Amino acid sequence: MQWLEQSIMHTRGVAGNKVGATHELSEAKQGKYHFTMGPYSEPVMTIRPGDRVVVETRDAFGGAVKTEQDLPSKVLKMPFVNPQNGPIMIEGAEPGDAVAVYIESMKPRGPNPRGTCALI
Numbered sequence: 001m002q003w004l005e006q007s008i009m010h011t012r013g014v015a016g017n018k019v020g021a022t023h024e025l026s027e028a029k030q031g032k033y034h035f036t037m038g039p040y041s042e043p044v045m046t047i048r049p050g051d052r053v054v055v056e057t058r059d060a061f062g063g064a065v066k067t068e069q070d071l072p073s074k075v076l077k078m079p080f081v082n083p084q085n086g087p088i089m090i091e092g093a094e095p096g097d098a099v100a101v102y103i104e105s106m107k108p109r110g111p112n113p114r115g116t117c118a119l120i
Contacts, residue, residue, distance in 0.1 A: 021047075022053075033085070047089070049091070062081070
């Protein structure tokens with residue numbers, strides 16, 4: 001992975017300059033999604049620096065908008081929009097640390113994967 005070789009993680013020897021294990025966080029493993037996170041949210045998994053996580057998530061509307069006829073004002077349960085995966089704990093990370101996350105790819109999924117996801 002070329003990005004890792006050019007990263008500050010690599011130049012400073014974090015994670016032993018190697019890509020770690022790959023973890024999968026499926027919708028089933030996630031279980032309950034969060035709509036806000038704070039210090040009392042329990043981690044759903046713990047990883048080590050350099051590990052890779054493949055995440056299966058929901059769209060911004062939690063799958064409620066299925067057709068053009070589904071009006072968000074009718075099918076959404078406010079304020080429960082934008083379900084969030086995680087939290088994912090990183091071994092050794094402490095409050096105040098900066099964490100670098102590299103997103104390799106993003107693939108919409110489901111019966112109508114268009115227009116209800118965004119990378120912000």
